[in-house]
Structures are given as C-alpha cells and as structure tokens.
Amino acid sequence: MDVCERGGPAPRSRPTRRILAIWFARLSVDRWRLAHGSDSAKCNPGEGADALPTVLITETAHGPRIDAANRAGHTAGARAGMMLADARTLCPDIQTAPADPAGDLDFLEKLALWSQRWGPWSAIDQPDGVLVDISGAAHLFGGEKRLLDDVETAFAKRSLYSRAAIAPTAGAAWALAHFGPAKAILGPRDDALQCLSDLPVSALRLDQDVLTVLRRLGLKRLGDLVSIATGPADRAEAAARDALHRRFRNRKSPSANPLVRLDQLMGRVPEPLLPIVPQHAPMVQRRLMEPIRHRSLLDKVLHDLADDMVRQLEARGEGARRLELGLWRVDGEVLVRRLELAAATREAAHMTRLFADRLEDIEAGFGIETVRLRASWAEPLDLSQGDVEQAAERHGTSLNACIDRLTVRLGPHAVRRPVPHASHLPERAQTWQPPLEPERSSQPMLEFHERPLKILDKPESIAVLYSSPDGLPQRFRWRGNVCEVSRVEGPERIAPEWWREKSTVRLRDYYRIEDSEGRRYWIYRHGIAGDGRGGMPNWYLQGLYS
Structure with missing residues (x-):
C-alpha cells in the first residue's frame, strides 16, 4: 500500500x-538456516531449522551474548542483546550456534550485487x-x-x-x-512531513544513547521532532528548538545528530552513498576430454593455465598475490591448493614452480577431469618492469621469487623480517612483518644509547650481590656461574608505558656490566626499594654485548 x-x-x-x-x-538467522536447515530438519521433519529454538551467540567478557534468534527462539523469549544465561532461564532447551558477522557481511555484499537487477547501482546499508x-x-x-x-x-x-x-x-x-x-x-x-510524522524517532537511524535522550525529552515520534525543529516560533517552541540545537550542534556524526538525520530524510542535506562495485577475480580452467592420472600431464595442464592467467592479468594491468588451484576428480571430490605470494607477479614459470611443491600429495583417484586456476587476490602491476628484475626472474634469482619459494617450503609464517617499533621498552622496540611489505609505523623511531645487539626473548632472573638496595651490582649468578663485576655503567632508568600498563608496574634501572673475564652484560633492577609497589627489587639479565 x-x-x-x-x-x-x-x-x-x-x-x-x-x-x-x-x-x-532476519539476515543472520536466514543465512544460518539456509546453511544448516537440512541438518535441523532431521530432528523435526517438515519444519526445518525454525522448529527448534535456536540463537546465534557471540562470546563476550561477561559470557555469551545473543546476536539473533530464529522464530522459535523469539517465541520462547530470546531477544538480540540478551545474555544467553538469561535466555536459558526462559527456555532451558534453547540451541546455540556461533554468530558469524564476517560471513553475514559477505552474504550481504552478494545480495547487494544481485539487487542491481532493479537499478544501475546499489549500496550496503549495514548491518x-x-x-x-x-x-x-x-x-x-x-x-x-x-x-x-x-x-x-x-x-x-x-x-x-x-x-x-x-x-x-x-x-x-x-x-x-x-x-x-x-x-x-x-x-x-x-508531503514527507505529513506522511512520516507518525513514525517513531528510531526511524532516523540514530545511536541508542541519542534515542534515549530524545525519549527523555518527550520526543517519541517524528512529528514531535519536526514540530520543534521547524514549527512556529512561539516562545515555548522557540525555546525548545534552541535547546535542541544547543544539545546536538557539536555532534559531527549524522547518527548522533537528529537534526542532520531529519534534514537528510527530507532531502535538504545530501547523504553520500558508497556504491558497491563487483570485483571479478581472474579465472581460467580446462575441462579435459579424458581424465588424467599422471603427474606429468597435470604439470602440462598447469603450465597452460598459468600462461592463460598471465594473459588475463596483463590485460587487466594486475598481478596475482593469491592463487587457488582447484582439481575436480571423477568421483566428485574437489582438491584445492592455495598460494599467497610476497609480491604481485605475472610470471607463468614462477607460478608453476611454486605449485610444484604443493602437488606432491595429490591423489588422482580415477582421474582428474577439470582443473581451474583462480587469482582471488590481485593488485595493480605496471605492464613494464625493470631490466634487472626481468633478468633475475628469468634466472630464478629475484628476491620476490626467492621469498615465495622459501614461504612455500617453510610455511606462510616462517619468513619474516624485524622492523623497529616506536617503544622505549626493549622487548617492544621491534616487531615482525612480511619481508617485502613497507614499514607500517608512521611514528619516528627512538634512538637508544648503546643497546646490545643480542636481546633475550625473555629476561632471565639472576641473583645479584650489591652494597645497598639502590647501589651498584658487585657480583651476580647467572645459569650457575658466578660473575665478578669489574666495570659498571648506569643506571639508565626506563619507566613503564603508562597508557598500556597498570599503575602498579615498577620502574627499571638498566646497567651495562663487564665481568673480570671481559664479558659484557645488560642487566636491570626491577623496582626501587620502598616504592610501595612490591617487596625488594628483583634483578634480570636481558641482553649480551658482542
């Protein structure tokens, strides 16, 4: 109507x-029901996944929280935002399943693309x-x-x-x-004002705290808000309008400002929408006339697919970062092998060389009848490359090719490089990232005074003999050996990161120490005597000088 x-x-x-x-x-519940409806229908044939009270939950610090409930669960009293323990008091037999927000968003994106059958473009309105x-x-x-x-x-x-x-x-x-x-x-x-005046203020897409404020002010319908925001300027309504403007004038987000939302609803203020653009992943495949069972034939098919993939990527001006090889066997089983590359590439020989190690455990069974290669992740890549890099790729000595081969052989998380991190704490002064990615930190790196080259992964406790609780160390025992201190430099005091640590974390005093045999150590005293944050200070060894 x-x-x-x-x-x-x-x-x-x-x-x-x-x-x-x-x-x-009921997006989350409908998606779950479509994925698990057949299993639930076995429990109660003819009624499907809605037959049993079921809720989708998310683990929180206070316990499982309900994100969505199916029809039977809603009838039993379960509501979104309710804790699972409260719902079980209403319905002890309620069934649970984990919520999947990422899967719901992916499903919503596909629905938005499919909805373009009714218009030239579409946008996602989360959630x-x-x-x-x-x-x-x-x-x-x-x-x-x-x-x-x-x-x-x-x-x-x-x-x-x-x-x-x-x-x-x-x-x-x-x-x-x-x-x-x-x-x-x-x-x-x-007349939008007249047609929408009976709708609740929740129709303005506002945050929950803003809706609570409006209800406390007695503004429950759009008509109430419109009469104040644009009504006749008598004394009472003018005062209410000025108070409403003062209360929300500093709210920059549209979802926190009912006046902006009202103007967007009426078309007085434009509301930008971000259209969703379909991304078609490059894909090539071979449907074989006769199933293949030998590795040599599979390598030949893979080489042909890699050449076809390179031509597609070159036409799009892109390079592959993630490749998926799918093998369809005669018995219906699908075997999938995935590769994630360190940098975008369009080298067919490089692709086939990387997949060679991943095909050793392939069981062809009665034969493989379809082979498909798909670039699920592609990045822009210039059509021309440098002569040095091209020559290195041809001879297999390129840095990108070397890293990819090490990653395939050792695992995706085995090849990393250390990069400096903006922290004054020694154990946080560096981090690890993929070898060819640029450094992520935009903060300036801190300069330290004579830090040791070798820092232990975890500081080791040592026993120290000193003249006073805050005095210089004179002798210490580490790993069963007693070291006599001949030279001491320090202390260098390092405070904890107050924005991350608790207020009870103790200070550190670092010393550069040389023993009687010429070995040099980096030790620190954890805490100060009488600081009120614990007992006597403890000593640790954290680094070694070359």
Whole structure:
C-alpha cells in the first residue's frame, strides 16, 4: 500500500531520484538456516531449522551474548542483546550456534550485487540492508508497485524474509522499510512531513544513547521532532528548538545528530552513498576430454593455465598475490591448493614452480577431469618492469621469487623480517612483518644509547650481590656461574608505558656490566626499594654485548 498518493507524476525530462530500501530483518538467522536447515530438519521433519529454538551467540567478557534468534527462539523469549544465561532461564532447551558477522557481511555484499537487477547501482546499508537507486528504472517492471512485488517474490523464492520501500531519499526509504506499512511508496511530490510524522524517532537511524535522550525529552515520534525543529516560533517552541540545537550542534556524526538525520530524510542535506562495485577475480580452467592420472600431464595442464592467467592479468594491468588451484576428480571430490605470494607477479614459470611443491600429495583417484586456476587476490602491476628484475626472474634469482619459494617450503609464517617499533621498552622496540611489505609505523623511531645487539626473548632472573638496595651490582649468578663485576655503567632508568600498563608496574634501572673475564652484560633492577609497589627489587639479565 502507498503511504501517500498526492500530486501528479514526476517530470519525464529529468527523472526524480528514487531509492529502494530493502531490509533483511532476519539476515543472520536466514543465512544460518539456509546453511544448516537440512541438518535441523532431521530432528523435526517438515519444519526445518525454525522448529527448534535456536540463537546465534557471540562470546563476550561477561559470557555469551545473543546476536539473533530464529522464530522459535523469539517465541520462547530470546531477544538480540540478551545474555544467553538469561535466555536459558526462559527456555532451558534453547540451541546455540556461533554468530558469524564476517560471513553475514559477505552474504550481504552478494545480495547487494544481485539487487542491481532493479537499478544501475546499489549500496550496503549495514548491518542488514541494501539501498538501490531505481531512478528512471521503475517503468521497466511496470511501475513501482510491481517492482516492490518483484522484490518480495524474488527474495521469498530464496527463503529470505525482506521488507522493501521506495522514497525520494535513502533516509525516508529506510524509515518506511523498517517502520512503515508493507511495500510502502513515498511519491516524489508527497508531503514527507505529513506522511512520516507518525513514525517513531528510531526511524532516523540514530545511536541508542541519542534515542534515549530524545525519549527523555518527550520526543517519541517524528512529528514531535519536526514540530520543534521547524514549527512556529512561539516562545515555548522557540525555546525548545534552541535547546535542541544547543544539545546536538557539536555532534559531527549524522547518527548522533537528529537534526542532520531529519534534514537528510527530507532531502535538504545530501547523504553520500558508497556504491558497491563487483570485483571479478581472474579465472581460467580446462575441462579435459579424458581424465588424467599422471603427474606429468597435470604439470602440462598447469603450465597452460598459468600462461592463460598471465594473459588475463596483463590485460587487466594486475598481478596475482593469491592463487587457488582447484582439481575436480571423477568421483566428485574437489582438491584445492592455495598460494599467497610476497609480491604481485605475472610470471607463468614462477607460478608453476611454486605449485610444484604443493602437488606432491595429490591423489588422482580415477582421474582428474577439470582443473581451474583462480587469482582471488590481485593488485595493480605496471605492464613494464625493470631490466634487472626481468633478468633475475628469468634466472630464478629475484628476491620476490626467492621469498615465495622459501614461504612455500617453510610455511606462510616462517619468513619474516624485524622492523623497529616506536617503544622505549626493549622487548617492544621491534616487531615482525612480511619481508617485502613497507614499514607500517608512521611514528619516528627512538634512538637508544648503546643497546646490545643480542636481546633475550625473555629476561632471565639472576641473583645479584650489591652494597645497598639502590647501589651498584658487585657480583651476580647467572645459569650457575658466578660473575665478578669489574666495570659498571648506569643506571639508565626506563619507566613503564603508562597508557598500556597498570599503575602498579615498577620502574627499571638498566646497567651495562663487564665481568673480570671481559664479558659484557645488560642487566636491570626491577623496582626501587620502598616504592610501595612490591617487596625488594628483583634483578634480570636481558641482553649480551658482542
């Protein structure tokens, strides 16, 4: 049904902007049900995954929290945001399954791409909605009413519950899809203030704390907020309007400012939307006339696929960073081997050389009938490379090729390089990252005074003889050996990182020490006597000088 049907048709010379909002009210549960419905149906045939009360949970510091519930769980009293322990008091037999926000977002992205059948572009409305620009496209479906019917039918066939609405702005379409009547349409010349005045203030897409403030002020409907923000300027309403402006004028985020959201809903302030663009991963495959069982034939097919992949990547101006090789056997089993490269590449010989080590354990069975190579991750790569690097690639001596071969042989996390990290604590002064990635830290590196080249992974406790609790060390025992101190330099005091550590963490006093045999050590006293943060100080050895 329409919300309002006033005014004539929009001018045909310039189509008025029309936004289709689709709300998947049970996105997480519908996705889980489609993935596990067959297993749940075995427990209660004929009713599917909604037969048993089931909730999707997320582990928190206070215990499992419910993110979504199916129909039976909702009937039993489970609600989103409720702790699982509270839900079990209402329904002891409730079933649980882990929530998957990343999987839900990926599923929503696919739905947004598929929704472009109704308009030229679409955008994701997190966490469970899609916005489609249908300006000038509704007549292809016989009008906006029939378009909404097609939306409902299309998602119903896929067992997805959805609500849809059409309006001139994204804010108005979202409000109608969530709080308006089913298949609502707000015409281009309809009075939005009058048509949407009965909707709750939650229709403005505001944060929960802002909604709480508005309810405490007695603003429960959009009409109440509109009357204050744009109403007649008598004394009471003018004072209320000024108070509302003062309270929210410093809120920069639209979701924290009801006045900005109201202007976006009315079309007075533009609301930027980020269209989702489909990314087609380069893929090549071979469907073999006869299944193959020998490794030599598989290597030949892989070499041909690598050449085809290089041609596709070159045409797109990209290089592969992650490659997936799929092998379909005659018995239906699929074998997948993946590679992640240190840098983007378009060298066919390099690809086949890396996959050679990954195909040693392949069992062909009755034969392999389909081979597919896919670049699931590609990056821009110039069409021309330097002569030195090209020659190195041909001879197999390139740094990128060497790192890739080491990674394939030793594992994805075995090849790393140390990089400095902006921290004055010795154990945090460096970090590890992939060998060819640029250094991530944008902070200036700290300069230290004569740090040792060798620092132990974990400081080792030592027993120290000193003249006073805060005096210089004279003798210490380390790994069963007693070392006589002949020279001492220090102390160098290092305070803990107050923004990360507790206030009870003790100071460190570092000493550079040389024993009677010429060996040099880097030790520190953990704590100061009488600092109120523990007992007597402890001593540790953390580094060795060459």
